[in-house]
Amino acid sequence: MQFTDFDLDPRVQQNLRVMKFTKPTPIQEQTIPAGLEGRDILGSAETGTGKTAAFMLPLIEGLLAGRRSRTPRALVLVPTRELALQVADHGAQFARGLPLRFVTVYGGAAIGPQIQAFKRGVDVVVATPGRLIDVMNRGHVRFNQLETLVLDEADRMLDIGFLPDIRRIVDALPTDRQTLLFSATIAAIYKLAREVTVKPIRVEVEKAATPDAIEQTFYPVEEARKMDVLQHLLTGENLESVLVFARTKRRVDRVARKLRRFGVNAGVIHGDRSQSQRVKALESFRHRKTRVLVATDVAARGIDVTGISHVVNYDLPMKAEDYVHRIGRTGRADATGAAWSLIAPQDESMALRIQRTVDKRIERKSVAGVDTGRSAKLVPMPKEKPKSRSYRGSLKKPARRRRRA
Ligand code: ADP
Numbered sequence: 001m002q003f004t005d006f007d008l009d010p011r012v013q014q015n016l017r018v019m020k021f022t023k024p025t026p027i028q029e030q031t032i033p034a035g036l037e038g039r040d041i042l043g044s045a046e047t048g049t050g051k052t053a054a055f056m057l058p059l060i061e062g063l064l065a066g067r068r069s070r071t072p073r074a075l076v077l078v079p080t081r082e083l084a085l086q087v088a089d090h091g092a093q094f095a096r097g098l099p100l101r102f103v104t105v106y107g108g109a110a111i112g113p114q115i116q117a118f119k120r121g122v123d124v125v126v127a128t129p130g131r132l133i134d135v136m137n138r139g140h141v142r143f144n145q146l147e148t149l150v151l152d153e154a155d156r157m158l159d160i161g162f163l164p165d166i167r168r169i170v171d172a173l174p175t176d177r178q179t180l181l182f183s184a185t186i187a188a189i190y191k192l193a194r195e196v197t198v199k200p201i202r203v204e205v206e207k208a209a210t211p212d213a214i215e216q217t218f219y220p221v222e223e224a225r226k227m228d229v230l231q232h233l234l235t236g237e238n239l240e241s242v243l244v245f246a247r248t249k250r251r252v253d254r255v256a257r258k259l260r261r262f263g264v265n266a267g268v269i270h271g272d273r274s275q276s277q278r279v280k281a282l283e284s285f286r287h288r289k290t291r292v293l294v295a296t297d298v299a300a301r302g303i304d305v306t307g308i309s310h311v312v313n314y315d316l317p318m319k320a321e322d323y324v325h326r327i328g329r330t331g332r333a334d335a336t337g338a339a340w341s342l343i344a345p346q347d348e349s350m351a352l353r354i355q356r357t358v359d360k361r362i363e364r365k366s367v368a369g370v371d372t373g374r375s376a377k378l379v380p381m382p383k384e385k386p387k388s389r390s391y392r393g394s395l396k397k398p399a400r401r402r403r404r405a
């Protein structure tokens with residue numbers, strides 16, 4: 001199947017050619033036709049599989065078919081400002097040369113210019129929920145002409161606690177709209193889906209067990225020695241572009257500061273940085289001016305930087321599925337990559353859960369010449385729990401026992 005098989009405007013087809021989009025990904029192949037028919041969609045596929053085009057192309061076609069208006073006809077809600085910018089940019093590329101205006105609305109930046117943008121007329125709003133509510137409360141946007149609502153990274157929006165905001169926004173929208181809901185994981189969003197969609201088609205692209213192209217390694221290390229190990233790992237060759245994850249904003253800052261002291265030019269991205277700082281850090285990472293970017297999960301989620309060669313988990317994530325999102329950054333666009341995780345003693349149970357989630361045993365290594373305080377070899381692998389108490393992958397859940405009345 002090719003993009004040319006979809007019934008898309010010739011100008012959009014031309015843009016797709018320029019963008020080198022020839023073959024749709026599975027999620028695109030399965031959702032775009034239904035989206036073009038105007039149906040509601042509940043789509044899930046892992047990070048990096050092209051969900052943006054899956055909703056953006058039907059959205060754009062819908063706008064081209066409909067009647068122009070000065071007020072927004074499409075709204076895309078996303079969890080973070082980086083995603084707002086990225087998604088709007090992506091959309092504008094698909095819509096190049098078309099009379100469609102994209103506006104981004106997000107917190108952490110002055111509200112004035114965002115409000116001004118509405119005055120010039122808007123077709124598509126890409127927004128984070130909190131700031132959009134601000135703009136709505138000030139009476140600067142009306143959604144009575146709205147045709148399409150998209151919730152992108154819906155699971156993450158719920159994680160961040162955006163549900164009340166989302167409900168308020170949805171309440172202000174016409175009910176005869178089309179709603180497209182996209183998420184990396186679907187289980188978390190059923191409830192929201194019931195509230196906002198009508199008879200959606202459900203498309204779930206199965207999680208490919210982590211791409212084989214990604215080499216995964218655990219480095220057992222004492223907490224106090226993590227920096228030594230990280231420094232050593234970063235001196236290796238072929239480290240073109242490294243995304244380092246740490247647990248908290250403060251730890252992100254600390255890791256970056258120490259790396260700079262060692263002469264590694266490291267950028268930082270987390271929620272306490274100003275919008276311009278975040279954009280700058282991301283841009284210089286994207287353009288390889290900084291080789292290393294240190295981030296928290298929330299800030300890094302959904303960010304599309306191609307060609308990341310290495311992901312380093314300075315700290316393990318709080319949830320095993322976040323590990324999959326993190327390391328998915330290296331496997332994008334056929335690039336091979338490596339994911340290295342520092343495992344402190346208190347991380348052993350999470351390490352085990354991660355292995356179960358990716359469904360393979362991850363090799364443990366020590367770092368030559370660095371005293372990690374832990375042995376890579378002597379730590380016995382904890383035994384897997386019997387299968388009846390856990391389940392592999394996330395697709396087949398054990399039947400829930402019905403509670404007796
Ligand atoms: P997701 O939202 O699922 O994480 P994105 O929509 O951000 O994924 O897409 C990830 C990357 O893949 C982007 O750089 C995008 O341009 C590219 N991409 C998406 N679909 C295709 C396709 N069909 N052909 C080529 N590149 C694609």
Ligand code: MG
Pocket residue numbers: 051052152153302
């Ligand atoms: Mg996305």
